[in-house]
Structures are given as C-alpha cells and as structure tokens.
Amino acid sequence: MMVFEYENDIVIVDVGFQFPEEDMLGVDYVIPDISYLEGKEHKIRAILITHGHLDHIGAIPYLLPKLKFPPIYGSKLSMGLVKKRLDEFNLTKQAQMHVVDPDKTLRFGSFSVDWFRVNHSIPDSLGILLKSPAGNIVHTGDFKFDLTPVYQEPTDFAKIGSFANQNISALFSDSTNALKAGHTLSEKQVGENLEKVIAEAPGRIIIAAFSSLIGRLQFLINAASRHGRKVYVSGRSMSDNISIAQELSFIKTPPGIVNSIKQMPNRIKDADTLILTTGAQGEAVSALARMGLGDHPQIRIKPGDTIILSSSPIPGNEKAVFSVINNLVRLGARVIFNQVMDVHTSGHAQREDLKLMINLVKPRSLVPVHGEIYMRHAHAEIGRAMGLSQENAIVIENGDVLEIHNGQARATKEKVSANYIMIDGKGIGDVGAQIIMDRQIMSQNGVLTILLTVDGKTKKLVKDPEIITRGFIYMDESQELVKETISRARKGYEAALERFKGWKRGDVKAYVRTALDRFTHRKIGRNPLILPVIIEV
Numbered sequence: 001m002m003v004f005e006y007e008n009d010i011v012i013v014d015v016g017f018q019f020p021e022e023d024m025l026g027v028d029y030v031i032p033d034i035s036y037l038e039g040k041e042h043k044i045r046a047i048l049i050t051h052g053h054l055d056h057i058g059a060i061p062y063l064l065p066k067l068k069f070p071p072i073y074g075s076k077l078s079m080g081l082v083k084k085r086l087d088e089f090n091l092t093k094q095a096q097m098h099v100v101d102p103d104k105t106l107r108f109g110s111f112s113v114d115w116f117r118v119n120h121s122i123p124d125s126l127g128i129l130l131k132s133p134a135g136n137i138v139h140t141g142d143f144k145f146d147l148t149p150v151y152q153e154p155t156d157f158a159k160i161g162s163f164a165n166q167n168i169s170a171l172f173s174d175s176t177n178a179l180k181a182g183h184t185l186s187e188k189q190v191g192e193n194l195e196k197v198i199a200e201a202p203g204r205i206i207i208a209a210f211s212s213l214i215g216r217l218q219f220l221i222n223a224a225s226r227h228g229r230k231v232y233v234s235g236r237s238m239s240d241n242i243s244i245a246q247e248l249s250f251i252k253t254p255p256g257i258v259n260s261i262k263q264m265p266n267r268i269k270d271a272d273t274l275i276l277t278t279g280a281q282g283e284a285v286s287a288l289a290r291m292g293l294g295d296h297p298q299i300r301i302k303p304g305d306t307i308i309l310s311s312s313p314i315p316g317n318e319k320a321v322f323s324v325i326n327n328l329v330r331l332g333a334r335v336i337f338n339q340v341m342d343v344h345t346s347g348h349a350q351r352e353d354l355k356l357m358i359n360l361v362k363p364r365s366l367v368p369v370h371g372e373i374y375m376r377h378a379h380a381e382i383g384r385a386m387g388l389s390q391e392n393a394i395v396i397e398n399g400d401v402l403e404i405h406n407g408q409a410r411a412t413k414e415k416v417s418a419n420y421i422m423i424d425g426k427g428i429g430d431v432g433a434q435i436i437m438d439r440q441i442m443s444q445n446g447v448l449t450i451l452l453t454v455d456g457k458t459k460k461l462v463k464d465p466e467i468i469t470r471g472f473i474y475m476d477e478s479q480e481l482v483k484e485t486i487s488r489a490r491k492g493y494e495a496a497l498e499r500f501k502g503w504k505r506g507d508v509k510a511y512v513r514t515a516l517d518r519f520t521h522r523k524i525g526r527n528p529l530i531l532p533v534i535i536e537v
C-alpha cells in the first residue's frame with residue numbers, strides 16, 4: 001500500500017496483504033499499518049488498484065471501513081476480484097467501486113491519474129501516471145513486457161513512451177526480477193511447451209497452476225478441447241477464479257468443457273481427462289498435496305498420469321513443492337515442472353525489461369518498489385548503470401517518506417508507523433508480538449496449565465491444584481513429575497498469598513508462573529508456556 005499526498009488530497013495505490021513469514025505462527029495475513037491515515041480519512045480521494053493479486057487488493061475488506069469507504073478504481077477484472085473480497089465481508093453495499101477506462105484521465109483534487117496497460121501474471125493489469133503540482137510520477141504496478149502474450153493485450157508501449165516528455169520526477173518500478181538476466185520468457189513459448197506435453201500425454205493430465213493466471217487457464221482449457229479432453233477443476237480458489245473470469249468474460253469456454261471435479265464420471269477414459277488444480281506452491285491442504293498423499297476424495301495417482309506444475313515455487317516454498325513432487329513420482333506419475341521444461345514464466349520484468357522501462361519513461365529518479373530489499377537495491381544499481389546519479393536511485397523501506405519538491409524526489413528522515421498488523425481468522429489487529437511469542441513457546445515447549453481452585457473469601461486453596469499439559473510431558477508416564485509440579489504450584493500459590501496482602505490476581509498468577517518456570521527448567525530443562533488459572537468458588 002502506497003500513499004500519495006499533496007496538501008489536502010490523498011490517493012492510495014493498492015491495499016494488499018502479505019502472507020505470513022515462517023515465524024508468524026498461525027497468522028493468516030499481515031495487513032498494512034494505516035495509523036498515518038487516522039484523522040486524515042476526509043482527505044482520501046481514491047484508492048487506485050493496479051491489479052487483482054491478493055498482495056495488492058487482499059487487505060481492502062479489512063481496511064476499507066477504517067478508511068471510511070473512499071471510492072476504489074481499477075480495471076474490470078481487478079474490480080471483479082475486489083467485489084468478490086468485499087462480498088465475503090458483506091461490505092459491497094457501502095463500497096464505491098468504479099471500473100476505469102484506461103484511456104480516460106481521472107481527477108482527484110490536485111492529482112490527475114492516467115492508466116497504462118501492462119502485462120503480468122493476471123490479466124487486466126494497469127500502471128499509473130500520477131500528476132501533481134509538485135511533480136509527476138509513474139507507478140508500474142507489477143509488470144512484465146510480453147510481446148506475444150496469451151489472451152491478453154500487450155503492454156501499451158506507445159503510451160509509456162509518451163511519458164518521456166512529460167517530466168517524470170520518479171519512476172516507481174517493480175523490482176521482483178531485478179536479479180534475473182535477460183528478458184522474461186513470453187507466455188506464448190510456455191503455451192507451445194504445454195501444448196506439446198498435452199498432445200503427447202498417454203493418460204490423464206493433471207495441471208497445477210496459480211488460479212489467478214487466467215490467460216494460461218484459458219489456454220489450457222482450449223488446449224484440452226483441441227485434444228479431445230474435458231476439464232475438471234479441483235480446489236476452491238481455482239473454481240472461484242474461473243467462475244469470476246467467466247462472468248467477466250476473461251475466460252470463454254465452449255459449453256460442457258469445464259466441470260467441477262465432483263462431476264467427473266467414474267468411468268471416463270484417462271486420455272479424455274485434464275484436471276486443473278490448486279497446490280502449485282506445495283500448500284499442505286491443497287488438492288495436489290492431497291493427491292500426493294493418496295488422500296484426495298476423487299483422484300488416485302497412478303502410473304500413466306502426467307502431472308504438470310505450471311508454476312515456480314515462491315522463495316520459501318521450495319521444500320514443500322519438492323516434497324509434493326517426491327510423493328507424486330513415488331506413486332508412478334510423470335511430473336513436469338520448470339526444471340524439466342519451461343512450463344511456467346514469471347509475471348515480473350527481468351533486467352533487460354527493467355532497463356527498457358527506464359529508457360521509455362526517462363525519469364529524473366528511480367524508486368524501486370515490490371520485492372525484497374536486496375532486489376530493490378539490485379534494481380537501483382541497474383538505474384545507476386544507466387546513468388542515474390547515486391541520489392536519484394532511491395531505495396526506501398516500509399514507513400519511509402519520499403518527498404518530491406519542484407520535480408526533485410528525495411528520501412526524507414521522516415518515518416510513519418509501519419508495523420506488522422497480523423490477522424488471524426476474523427480478528428483484526430488483535431494478534432500482537434505477545435501472542436506470537438506465546439505461540440512460539442507453545443510450539444517448541446508445549447503448554448502447562450495449572451488450575452487453582454480457591455475460596456472466594458479467604459482466597460485459600462480449597463483443593464490441590466490440577467494440571468493439564470499439551471506437548472509438554474506425557475502425564476501418565478510422569479506421575480512423579482506431575483505430583484511434584486502440583487506441590488510446587490501449591491507452595492508457589494501459598495507463598496504468593498503471604499506476599500501480596502491485597503491478593504491481586506495478576507500478581508499472584510505471575511508469582512506462580514515464575515515459581516513453576518524455574519522448577520520445570522531446573523528439573524527437566526524445558527520451558528513450557530505456563531498458564532495459571534484461578535477459579536474462585
């Protein structure tokens with residue numbers, strides 16, 4: 001999420017979420033910290049959406065009410081996906097959603113906005129030209145250049161070229177592939193390779209792909225039909241995205257070709273089947289992972305099956321992906337993935353394409369965005385190699401403030417709050433550092449709960465403390481330890497009773513916790529999460 005502000009006007013570009021990092025146990029998503037915008041809601045003129053990936057739209061339902069429902073603008077597909085998210089949260093009625101015509105200029109207070117078509121791994125992706133009295137900026141969104149895209153229009157090079165004489169102060173450009181040499185492989189080449197595999201496969205074909213890669217899904221559906229195969233769709237996000245894309249006519253299918261996996265007849269010939277599934281990232285609960293484990297309700301993998309992972313693992317997912325591949329080959333399937341043949345291409349521009357973007361826009365400064373900081377630094381280096389000065393290739397981080405004055409961009413020392421706001425289930429912002437730390441302790445050392453039943457008036461224990469443990473010790477086999485823990489808990493409680501004359505629940509619990517913490521550490525060298533629970537009767 002990026003905020004642009006000029007005097008009394010604010011426009012926001014994208015409101016995405018991040019998938020949790022490995023140590024954020026149980027966290028579903030991380031959403032942007034919008035504390036800077038508190039009290040400034042009345043200035044927010046628009047939210048501009050570059051494309052429909054969740055890391056660009058995912059946090060909208062969480063944050064839109066807090067931002068007091070500013071209008072949202074984006075392409076047809078992006079807005080279709082935004083609407084789907086808002087529907088899930090029952091917010092569609094209050095939201096103001098606008099599908100933009102990329103050829104029309106929009107005005108928001110002192111800002112004017114023009115859009116330009118780019119290619120990416122989801123159709124209908126747009127970049128933004130944002131003009132203000134202080135300077136003009138170009139924001140690429142996520143992009144790549146593809147001269148032969150599949151079921152997408154190519155990037156609007158003519159429009160991007162026209163920016164060169166519009167005094168662009170800063171180019172905010174996608175850095176995800178700044179370390180990859182050359183040009184990004186065209187989707188057409190991927191299509192040719194996929195077609196060959198589909199033509200030659202003797203039995204069933206199972207293809208795992210990103211459910212938002214709608215152009216490729218359309219290609220696969222058509223290829224299936226060309227080779228006399230029916231398509232069966234497995235996995236919720238895959239069937240959801242296909243039906244949204246069909247509604248908005250981004251996927252057009254001959255009747256009867258695409259079906260749910262649940263409708264797959266038992267006696268269909270293997271050579272007549274193509275199954276589209278989720279799970280290309282090795283996600284543990286996905287359809288493909290379950291096929292590998294022999295745990296899928298409809299599909300049993302067998303020799304003769306051809307499985308294509310039309311994807312590449314997102315950094316961090318490699319192990320999970322290869323473990324799924326291992327399971328599938330063990331069951332006798334032939335598995336084709338990028339190391340075997342190019343059956344996937346990235347949605348992000350590689351080095352030569354990033355250079356071309358800089359060359360077309362001719363900005364005064366480059367601000368690498370998207371991707372890890374090492375990728376953004378690599379992108380800044382590309383800018384410098386192309387003649388930008390040291391201070392005009394500007395790497396900023398979350399929470400940093402960039403100022404453009406008289407057309408000159410520079411990073412300031414100002415910082416705005418940019419904490420990780422963690423979402424678990426339906427809660428918002430209630431998962432803080434303490435909860436994550438507790439989960440870490442529990443995951444490594446288990447949990448030990450002590451029930452202290454005390455007299456409501458005298459606060460004296462009415463019976464021996466009881467203990468419940470999970471992942472700490474196996475109580476049936478540790479009777480001695482259980483007894484000793486109970487006795488320590490009683491002693492700890494009685495000592496606390498002596499010590500804190502006023503009997504404050506929090507103090508007493510903390511005292512018991514510390515006493516038991518020392519004991520378990522000394523006795524068995526473990527530090528479970530200790531939870532004293534006091535029940536007054």
Ligand SMILES: [Zn+2]
Pocket residue numbers: 051053120142347
């Ligand atoms: Zn994207």
